Amino acid sequence: MDSATKKQLSERDICSKFITPAIERAGWDLQEQVREEFSFTAGRIIVRGRLHARGRKRRADYVLSFQKNQPLAVIKAKDNNHSLGDGMQQALAYAEALDLPFAFSSNGDGFLFHDRTGLSGQTETTLALHQFPAPQTLWELYCRHHGLADPASRRIVEQPYYDDGSGRTPRYYQVNAVNRTVEAVARGQNRILLVMATGTGKTYTAFQIIWRLWKSGRKKRILFLADRNILVDQTKSNDFKPFGQAMTKVSRRTVDKSYEIYLSLYQAVTGSEEEQNIYKNFSPDFFDLVVIDECHRGSAAADSAWRAILEYFSAATHLGLTATPKETRDVSNIDYFGEPVYTYSLKQGIEDxxxxxxxxxxxxxxxxxxxxxxxxxxxxxxxxxxxxxxxxxxxxxxxxxxxxxxxxxxxxxxxxxxxxxxxxxxxxxxxxxxxxxxxxxxxxxxxxxxxxxxxxxxxxxxxxxxxxxxxxxxxxxxxxxxxxxxxxxxxxxxxxxxxxxxxxxxxxxxxxxxxxxxxxxxxxxxxxxxxxxxxxxxxxxxxxxxxxDPKFDGEPVQVYQPNPGDPMVPEDEQPGAQPPDQAPDDPAALLQDDPAAETAADQPDQTANWQSDDQPPTGPLPPQPEPPPKPTRYVIDNVPVQVIAERVQYLGPDGKLITESLRDYTRQKVKEQYATLHDFLRHWRRADRKQAIIEELAERGIFWEELIKDLGRQLGDEPDPFDVICHIVYDQPPLTRRQRAERVRKQNYFGKYRETSRQVLDALLDKYADAGIEPIEDVKILNLAPFTNLGSALELVGAFGGKPGYTEAVKELESAIYSTR
Missing domain, CATH: 3.40.50.300 (P-loop containing nucleotide triphosphate hydrolases)
Structure with a gap:
């Protein structure tokens, strides 16, 4: 194919005619090892009043995997009007998010190869189409980079995920978390911390980790520890269900050592009396892997009774899971588990x-x-x-x-x-x-x-x-x-x-x-x-x-000071500290749900097992110290309290709350895109779909619903988004949608059209006045009332001489609506 013809091809044509064949010739299995147009995020949720929309998904043109669970490389394709490396920066951004060591960019003439490991000898290399590396080549570099030199460790990481045939696969960040953990175990690391925001599937991630380690034979007996009964039960019946008959829930009634997967409450295997420490019925080397759910709670403190379980099974690999690692001057997850092998934050989860x-x-x-x-x-x-x-x-x-x-x-x-x-x-x-x-x-x-x-x-x-x-x-x-x-x-x-x-x-x-x-x-x-x-x-x-606070969504930083002479955190700064005149929720409930109760939970407590399936311990209770006298609490019933200020803060696209006024924020964001009113008007007039600009600005953090309401209160009716921008950003006098529609009618705009076409355009103008520009830019509106009263959609389009004529008429209507004359 000559270069002139090649430059006429679309990006997808370049993929199908040049990039895909080159990958296949290099030995990649297109069905098992190659994912094309792989969308790995869901698209940030954009709130529109009571409705919502999704922003653009992040989509890689190609993701290459040694096996389905071992992604290695990403390829960004461009059409042939771009240079070979024009897509590299985007490819590297995807590679970073997907935790991949290799990135490629291509325009169909060859490939630019970026090796993030540095092991191939050069960071970026230009390759001809026939020089694309084979799967085993990249896999060897990957294994060397991650310290997986011996065959035994490679067998562990090559163990596939559990697949129930339903098509459910781990999300990209879950893949990252599972792979980093499995690789750490394969290298012999015995204390591992995973940090994943609430709602991102920590239990499902833990299941896939355990499944691969169990199936590979590296970990044969596993203990999953939680501190709430509902967590154990949900885990057993939901995510861990595929373990089937190999799995049991530990209870005080029996200690059966014939299973391989054990789920347990801390409280079900510990107690204030030695005979209540059921975990000691297992030998210290019985378990190969102990997974600690919500490890920021009871097991975080070095002197806790719950930590004693981990110390007892110290020969096992310990994996801590948490959304919020605890790092204070006297409690530390990092001190025990080490730095997180992977972190997926709330900010990233919202962005994705x-x-x-x-x-x-x-x-x-x-x-x-x-x-x-x-x-x-x-x-x-x-x-x-x-x-x-x-x-x-x-x-x-x-x-x-x-x-x-x-x-x-x-x-x-x-x-x-x-x-x-x-x-x-x-x-x-x-x-x-x-x-x-x-x-x-x-x-x-x-x-x-x-x-x-x-x-x-x-x-x-x-x-x-x-x-x-x-x-x-x-x-x-x-x-x-x-x-x-x-x-x-x-x-x-x-x-x-x-x-x-x-x-x-x-x-x-x-x-x-x-x-x-x-x-x-x-x-x-x-x-x-x-x-x-x-x-x-x-x-x-x-x-x-x-x-x-930077700590809200930043990497956890260890501040633990284990020296006995170190000052302690002031009492009123302790997590969830109770005031001296208040008794906390009952101790059993605190054990169930309260991160503030860790200190209390570490003390002998006869109620500790109330949530387990077992009977509470019997026998006389040890003497309890007298509670301190409660200080005075005053109750005043005749002092009025009023709201004196109210402020709404929105979450910006950068994951931070917008602290300035919404108008100031809008002005800043729009001017980043359109420096002058002339720039904005030129872009608006040229756009085939005005709604596309509105959606693009929404993705950049423009809160249309709030701005329209705010300006609408000033005008007495809803303005168009066009007027919101022109007024707030460029200080132009605004109009409402109804004012714009009425202005079009006064211009005798419909005079050049025949009866049916005029009726259609008049109804479209009414729709614009009621609901804005979005509905009139979709031809499907002709299938709704009042258009159905005028004829079928096909007949109405035919009144304009066909779809091109109808589309042109709508564009002319939009030009009249947004005329600045």
Whole structure:
């Protein structure tokens, strides 16, 4: 083929005529080893009012794998009007995301090969089409790069994933996590940490790791440890189900050593008495692999009773899984497990479209900001003399209760639910059980009609209240509408999978980054079946200031100081520290759900096994120390509390909350793309589809719905996105859509068309005035009313002389709509 003809070919033609044949000639199996047009992200969710759209998926032209579970290289194709290396930067970006050592770029004339390992002798090399490397060549370089020199280690990493034939395959980041872990084991690493954001499938990832190590024969007996019974049961019946008869759940009743996969609660194998330490019925070398789920909790502390299990099975490989590795001055996951072999963050999950984005509504209350001081000799509602000092946000709902504050918060929550969706699952995090109960009562009184429909509309779900705890399964079940609102203190902060939670309310002072990330994780899951694609955080206690902390979505950094003389973290900065006048949720519940309870959980506790399948231990209880006297808690019922500021913050495409005004942010983002009004107008006029520009700007972080509402309030009707940009960014006078439509009619625009064509265009203009530009750019609108009253879609298009004539007429209509004359 001559070069002139080749330059006429599309990118896909270059792939099919030149790149694919070259790969196949090099020995790559197109069915088993090559994935073309591989979309490896879901596309970031873009919120549009109550609707949502997806941004562009990241798509590699080719991903090459030695086996299905061992991706090696990515190829970026370009048409022949580009140079050989024009696609390399994009290829390298994909290679970095997919954790691949090799990247290729091609325009059909040959390949530019980039070796990220440096083992081939040169970083970038130009190759002819016939010089494309064979699978075994790249595999050898890969194995050398990852330290997999001996055949035994290679056999382990070559073990395939579990495949049930359903077509379900691990997502790209799960592949990365599994491969990095399996390779670490193959190299002999015995302490491994995986960090994956809540909702990204840690348990499924753990299953694939265990499956490959088990099937390869490298790990023959495996213990999976969790600290909540529901996690063990869900794991056994869901992700781990393929292990079948080789798997058992450890209980106190029997210790059967004939199985290979063991699932257990920490509490089911430990206790305060030596005979309760069931794990010692196994020899220290019985297990080859111990997987610790949510390893930031009880096992994180070096002196914990739960850590004793890991010390006992110290000869085994230990794999820790967590969304939030704990790194404080006296507790460290990294000190025990080492640096994470792989991290997949909340920010990355949202960017890829696998996790739900959020917006933050910050509400400031006058007493929170200004503080409150009693008058001389003032008593509370119980007649107690109130200590004379200034009380502020640290005190409220801990040692001083302003009852009107609770009502104000509950009213704001009810207002938001009424404005959006009164039936959306909502979790309200309170300071303690008493606060959660007062919040429940306030919400009941503010929502009498909802409560009359079902008294479970609002429920307190805390560790001390059996009726509320009994509703936990219904709350997390998407198919159960009630309870709708759960007030809690700690019980729902971690591990509870509320897939359809759309509103998280923070009326709790949160000092621990670990706890904050776990709480935010309650809202990040996506559920397409129940239209859960984003969530809102309503913050009354400035907790969301932690979003600005680099530690929120950065790599975990070890700050552990194991020397005995080191200072400890101040008590009020400990994760989830309880105020001195408050008893925590009951200890058993804390063991189940509360990251703040790790210290308590490490102490002898006769309730520790309440969640297991076993009977509680019998016999006399050891003497318990007398609890310290509770300090005074004041209750004030006659101090008004008002909202004095409210601010909405949106999550930008960079994963950070937008702190400036939405107008300033929009101005900055649009001018990055279109420096002047002339640039914007030129691009707008040339666009075949105006909606494509609107969607492109949405992907760049323009929040159309909010901007249209904001400017619409000023104009008294909804403006066009075109006017939003022209006004906010370039200071042009705006028009509403109806004003633009009326202006077209006054120009006698339809005069040149015949009756049917004129009726169609007039109806299109009405649609534009009602709904904007998007519907009129889709010819399928002719299949809807009122167009169906004028004739069939084929007849209506025929009135313009065919589809080209209809398309041209729509373009002319758009030109008239957006005329600047």
């Amino acid at each position: 479209g696998f996790l739900a984005p959020y917006k933050v509504i910050r509400v400031d209350l006058d007493k929170d900001l200004q503080g409150w001081r009693p008058t001389k000799g003032q008593t509370d509602k119980h007649g107690q003399l109130i200590e004379d000092r200034v009380y502020n946000q640290k005190d409220f709902d801990r040692n001083l209760i302003l009852e009107q504050r609770t009502l104000t918060v509950a009213a704001k929550v009810s207002e938001l639910l009424t404005q959006t969706d009164p039936m959306q699952k909502t979790i309200i995090f309170c300071e303690d059980i008493d606060h959660a109960e007062r919040m429940r009562q306030a919400l009941v009184n503010l929502n009498p009609e909802r409560v009359r429909e079902n008294h479970k509309y609002v429920m307190r779900i805390t560790g001390d209240e059996l009726e509320g705890k009994a509703e936990l399964d219904n709350f997390i079940n998407p198919e159960q509408p009630y309870p709708v609102i759960a007030t809690t203190s700690k019980l729902l902060s971690t591990g509870v999978d509320v897939q359809t939670c759309k509103l998280i309310v923070l009326d709790q002072r949160i000092q621990s980054m670990t706890e904050f990330k776990q709480i935010i994780g309650r809202g990040t899951r996506i559920n397409d079946d129940y239209h859960k694609h984003w969530f809102t955080i309503l913050d009354f206690k400035k907790a969301t200031e932690l979003f600005a």
